[in-house]
Amino acid sequence: MKIITLLKRAPDTEARILINREGTGIQEEGVKFVISTYDEYAVEEGLRLKEKMGGDSKVTVVCVGPEEATEMIRTALAMGADDAVHICDPAIKESEPFITAAVLAKAIKDNGFDIIFCGKQAIDDDMAQVQSILAEMLDIPQVNVATSFEISESGDKAVLRRRIEGGDEKVETQLPVIISCEKGLNEPRYASLPGIMKAKKKEIRTKALADLGMADAQGEIRSKILKWLPIPKGGECKVVEGEDVPTAVKELVRLLREEAKAL
Amino acid sequence: MAIQGIILLVIFVAVLAAFGYIVRLLYRLLRKGVDEDRFGQWAQRVNSVVVFVGAQARVLAQPAGIGHFLIFWGFIFITLGTIEHILGMIFPGFGFEQIFGTKATGALSWLQDVFGILVIGSIIVALFRRFILKPERLKIDDPKARREATLILGLIFVLILLMYGFRGTAILMDPGEVSRAAAPLSHYAARLMSGWGMNLPIANGIFAWIHHLIIFFFLIYIPFSKHIHILGAIPNVFFRNLGPMGTLSRMDFEDESAEKFGISEIQEFTWKQLLDLYACTECGRCQVACPAYLTEKPLSPFRVIHNLRGHLMDERKRLLSAGGDGDASPQIIPETVTEDELWACTTCGACMQECPPFIEHVQKIVDLRRFLVLTESRFPSEMQPVFKNMEVNYNPWALGYASRADWVGDMPVPLAAEKKSFDVLYWVGCAGSFDARGQDVSRAVVGLLQRAGVDFAILGTEEMCCGETARRMGNEYLAQTLIESNIETFKKYEFKMLVTACPHGLNSFRVEYPQFGYEIPVLHHSEFLLDLIRSGKLRADGIEKARGAYHDSCYLGRYNGIASQPRDILRHIPRLGLAEFPRREKRSFCCGAGGGRMWMEETLGTRINEARVEEFLGLGADHIFVACPFCMTMFEDGLKAKEREDIKVLDIAEILLAACKTNTDSP
Numbered sequence: 004m005k006i007i008t009l010l011k012r013a014p015d016t017e018a019r020i021l022i023n024r025e026g027t028g029i030q031e032e033g034v035k036f037v038i039s040t041y042d043e044y045a046v047e048e049g050l051r052l053k054e055k056m057g058g059d060s061k062v063t064v065v066c067v068g069p070e071e072a073t074e075m076i077r078t079a080l081a082m083g084a085d086d087a088v089h090i091c092d093p094a095i096k097e098s099e100p101f102i103t104a105a106v107l108a109k110a111i112k113d114n115g116f117d118i119i120f121c122g123k124q125a126i127d128d129d130m131a132q133v134q135s136i137l138a139e140m141l142d143i144p145q146v147n148v149a150t151s152f153e154i155s156e157s158g159d160k161a162v163l164r165r166r167i168e169g170g171d172e173k174v175e176t177q178l179p180v181i182i183s184c185e186k187g188l189n190e191p192r193y194a195s196l197p198g199i200m201k202a203k204k205k206e207i208r209t210k211a212l213a214d215l216g217m218a219d220a221q222g223e224i225r226s227k228i229l230k231w232l233p234i235p236k237g238g239e240c241k242v243v244e245g246e247d248v249p250t251a252v253k254e255l256v257r258l259l260r261e262e263a264k265a266l
Numbered sequence: 267m268a269i270q271g272i273i274l275l276v277i278f279v280a281v282l283a284a285f286g287y288i289v290r291l292l293y294r295l296l297r298k299g300v301d302e303d304r305f306g307q308w309a310q311r312v313n314s315v316v317v318f319v320g321a322q323a324r325v326l327a328q329p330a331g332i333g334h335f336l337i338f339w340g341f342i343f344i345t346l347g348t349i350e351h352i353l354g355m356i357f358p359g360f361g362f363e364q365i366f367g368t369k370a371t372g373a374l375s376w377l378q379d380v381f382g383i384l385v386i387g388s389i390i391v392a393l394f395r396r397f398i399l400k401p402e403r404l405k406i407d408d409p410k411a412r413r414e415a416t417l418i419l420g421l422i423f424v425l426i427l428l429m430y431g432f433r434g435t436a437i438l439m440d441p442g443e444v445s446r447a448a449a450p451l452s453h454y455a456a457r458l459m460s461g462w463g464m465n466l467p468i469a470n471g472i473f474a475w476i477h478h479l480i481i482f483f484f485l486i487y488i489p490f491s492k493h494i495h496i497l498g499a500i501p502n503v504f505f506r507n508l509g510p511m512g513t514l515s516r517m518d519f520e521d522e523s524a525e526k527f528g529i530s531e532i533q534e535f536t537w538k539q540l541l542d543l544y545a546c547t548e549c550g551r552c553q554v555a556c557p558a559y560l561t562e563k564p565l566s567p568f569r570v571i572h573n574l575r576g577h578l579m580d581e582r583k584r585l586l587s588a589g590g591d592g593d594a595s596p597q598i599i600p601e602t603v604t605e606d607e608l609w610a611c612t613t614c615g616a617c618m619q620e621c622p623p624f625i626e627h628v629q630k631i632v633d634l635r636r637f638l639v640l641t642e643s644r645f646p647s648e649m650q651p652v653f654k655n656m657e658v659n660y661n662p663w664a665l666g667y668a669s670r671a672d673w674v675g676d677m678p679v680p681l682a683a684e685k686k687s688f689d690v691l692y693w694v695g696c697a698g699s700f701d702a703r704g705q706d707v708s709r710a711v712v713g714l715l716q717r718a719g720v721d722f723a724i725l726g727t728e729e730m731c732c733g734e735t736a737r738r739m740g741n742e743y744l745a746q747t748l749i750e751s752n753i754e755t756f757k758k759y760e761f762k763m764l765v766t767a768c769p770h771g772l773n774s775f776r777v778e779y780p781q782f783g784y785e786i787p788v789l790h791h792s793e794f795l796l797d798l799i800r801s802g803k804l805r806a807d808g809i810e811k812a813r814g815a816y817h818d819s820c821y822l823g824r825y826n827g828i829a830s831q832p833r834d835i836l837r838h839i840p841r842l843g844l845a846e847f848p849r850r851e852k853r854s855f856c857c858g859a860g861g862g863r864m865w866m867e868e869t870l871g872t873r874i875n876e877a878r879v880e881e882f883l884g885l886g887a888d889h890i891f892v893a894c895p896f897c898m899t900m901f902e903d904g905l906k907a908k909e910r911e912d913i914k915v916l917d918i919a920e921i922l923l924a925a926c927k928t929n930t931d932s933p
């Protein structure tokens with residue numbers, strides 16, 4: 004079984020994000036990057052499926068990203084993925100979901116696939132579009148926000164659960180399929196040291212757009228980010244203290260009237 | 267030579283041969299272990315044996331040790347006498363007197379006689395303890411261990427009676443055999459027996475024969491029982507770790523094709539670690555010092571050692587057979603040592619501090635943890651985010667590394683990157699950077715350094731976790747990554763010393779970074795601040811009346827022997843009364859946070875920090891003084907759980923700054 008897991012390099016959730024002066028992106032300096040959290044669930048689920056299927060099943064990591072994304076790819080390889088395709092081209096630096104999906108679709112088709120796992124959304128721009136566009140481009144079903152996954156005995160069907168408002172939805176799908184993973188689907192493993200050592204020797208096929216036969220990605224842009232804006236600073240919170248409730252209430256009313264001018 | 271002598275000679279030689287064979291077997295088994303350099307510093311090694319074997323210094327640290335002291339020395343004198351007696355039976359007329367003279371032989375005889383009765387007394391006390399008092403420290407859930415201990419005590423008891431039996435009957439047969447002065451008790455025994463109407467030569471022969479046969483039985487039986495320590499303890503004391511306590515071995519990651527890291531099979535331990543197993547006396551002192559054991563966790567250092575020895579002995583045939591290495595080797599985890607045991611350890615070192623034959627428990631526990639973490643990636647789930655946080659943000663909290671120096675606020679704290687060259691590099695540490703109370707302490711330390719006009723700087727966001735926690739959690743790979751990065755950073759700047767308020771960082775820099783080629787003087791803030799007080803750069807004018815007890819952190823008091831300095835600082839503060847924990851200094855009791863336990867759930871048994879808080883509450887003091895950010899957290903949590911938040915936990919830097927602030931003219 005050819006298992007594909009998508010992986011995006013994204014700023015660590017704890018990173019202090021500052022928007023650059025031009026408003027075209029973030030200041031990368033001093034920002035730590037990691038595997039986009041939901042993609043870790045995708046890698047883990049891919050590995051579990053491979054372990055279950057056995058035989059010549061293989062997990063291939065596919066990533067569109069800058070050179071630095073190699074570090075995250077190696078982490079996925081250390082977890083146990085077999086090889087990787089890294090599409091790295093300055094032309095797709097300012098990517099948007101449609102381009103990313105188009106590039107991924109081409110790379111995945113070239114590689115061959117039976118099932119694709121990805122994150123339910125990237126933790127940086129939170130768009131949650133790539134999987135859907137990709138599904139359309141590959142003309143396969145998609146199941147989003149999966150919280151459980153089970154492959155059938157024959158390996159051509161899967162049963163999944165998706166968390167929805169107030170309950171779970173149970174879905175059955177044919178393979179090939181693209182599945183976007185939600186927290187709770189699994190506990191991603193911590194790479195073992197032999198895994199880390201082996202990962203150093205695993206193959207990462209780095210490709211430029213030309214290698215995929217896609218000369219001009221820019222032509223496909225469907226949307227453009229106009230400007231990135233910092234979140235306006237929230238007002239300060241004031242706590243009215245004191246044991247004596249009536250006095251505290253009086254003070255609160257005064258503050259609301261005089262300072263907040265809300266009354 | 268009489269027929270009896272010939273038979274005894276044959277048995278004696280056969281037993282000695284068998285004993286020699288067994289000792290050789292034990293030696294060969296040791297050699298199956300990995301190499302470890304414990305050679306050199308010979309004078310100190312001999313001295314260790316004199317102090318800790320001869321004078322039984324550690325054994326005597328507890329009253330029950332007096333019994334061991336008496337049995338130990340009694341055993342030596344009586345064995346010498348037994349050898350003389352056996353040789354006398356084989357070669358009639360032989361006696362030490364001909365070789366060593368009357369005086370020395372008389373003295374030996376007297377010692378034998380007197381120690382005989384002392385040994386009997388000790389054994390009665392020992393059996394009384396074992397069966398009536400049943401102290402916690404002798405508790406072990408292996409019935410075989412109990413049977414063995416009882417059998418051996420019982421046999422020694424019988425041996426002594428038999429010794430008086432054959433010595434007494436010999437006196438009855440020939441009153442000139444030995445003088446009353448040289449054998450007062452044997453003479454007394456002779457008087458007792460004189461009325462029994464025994465056939466003296468036959469009785470004498472029977473007593474002597476049974477006595478010697480028991481001795482022979484011992485020689486064969488002992489190496490396979492807990493009394494193997496008679497063979498193992500002395501070399502173990504001789505080869506003990508003479509360096510800083512509990513320094514972990516440095517792992518080598520050069521071999522990229524390695525499939526395995528850490529230890530999972532018994533022969534992967536070093537020969538010295540295997541010798542440790544021979545040396546255990548099963549005294550249980552480690553057990554009753556162990557914070558995990560005392561709070562009903564599945565770990566007892568005593569049982570770990572006991573079970574590892576049992577496992578080694580079970581595996582000896584396989585290990586020693588010619589091609590034995592090829593067989594599937596049984597795994598230590600979980601049959602011999604369980605994961606719950608391994609993760610319960612705080613690496614506090616109390617076990618190693620107590621252990622009379624200087625067994626090193628912590629390295630073994632960490633070796634096994636290393637296997638679980640590095641090779642198997644198997645550990646309590648709460649540890650994974652901790653590792654990840656350390657990898658990504660260089661601290662165990664899930665907080666961005668860029669905010670590492672936010673605690674500074676608007677205090678003017680110079681950065682190393684700006685200053686380049688300075689006297690003191692103040693190592694803030696992860697807790698000092700990210701934990702709210704830790705930050706208070708950092709600000710207090712900076713306040714004091716500024717007051718005293720110290721030329722210092724901090725690394726700010728260049729500082730990374732020192733790696734100590736990762737190392738003790740078994741993640742040596744991550745630890746080494748952090749250590750190497752920090753060393754790179756240190757090398758960029760010029761400074762005379764490192765000062766830190768974190769004992770874990772202190773221990774790391776002082777004794778572990780040198781393994782990676784980086785050495786610099788490292789002072790704990792208590793040492794540095796005390797120097798500032800003594801040189802008049804800081805003056806504590808006092809505080810409102812308070813009474814507090816200082817808690818010794820494991821990595822400060824025990825590992826690094828820093829116990830007087832923090833106390834001296836507190837003594838410099840007028841109107842501050844000091845109480846003392848019953849367990850303190852080198853023998854202090856862990857707060858529960860070491861060895862990565864700070865980051866794990868404490869779901870088994872009761873809570874270590876609460877046990878320590880209870881110890882404090884008995885002192886009737888109103889302040890707990892600490893010198894470690896993790897102890898701070900553990901105490902504050904413990905006090906909350908006990909609903910005693912009226913008690914304040916302060917770092918020594920905080921109380922010192924408060925005391926200095928009362929004088930406005932600096933210092």
Ligand SMILES: Cc1cc2nc3c(=O)[nH]c(=O)nc-3n(C[C@H](O)[C@H](O)[C@H](O)COP(=O)(O)OP(=O)(O)OC[C@H]3O[C@@H](n4cnc5c(N)ncnc54)[C@H](O)[C@@H]3O)c2cc1C
Pocket residue numbers: 009010011012039041042045065066067068100103107120121122123124125126128129130131132133134147148
């Ligand atoms: C359940 C659901 C509810 C929604 N509700 C709303 C709503 O209420 N309002 C609204 O406005 N919108 C909503 N949306 C739409 C959504 O918020 C976004 O517009 C859109 O889905 C974001 O897509 P994305 O490009 O960020 O996906 P991405 O965040 O880019 O990524 C999704 C996954 O694709 C893969 N991937 C992405 N980039 C790469 C790469 N470079 N290399 C390899 N793999 C990659 C990764 O596996 C990643 O986890 C919803 C979407 C869903 C699924």
Ligand code: SF4
Pocket residue numbers: 552555556557558559565566567610611612613614615616617618627628
């Ligand atoms: S180091 Fe401390 S916690 Fe660990 S076994 Fe020894 S005494 Fe117990």
Ligand code: SF4
Pocket residue numbers: 545546547548549550551552553567568571617620621622623624625
């Ligand atoms: S390990 Fe040391 S302290 Fe513990 S039982 Fe054995 S000899 Fe005693």
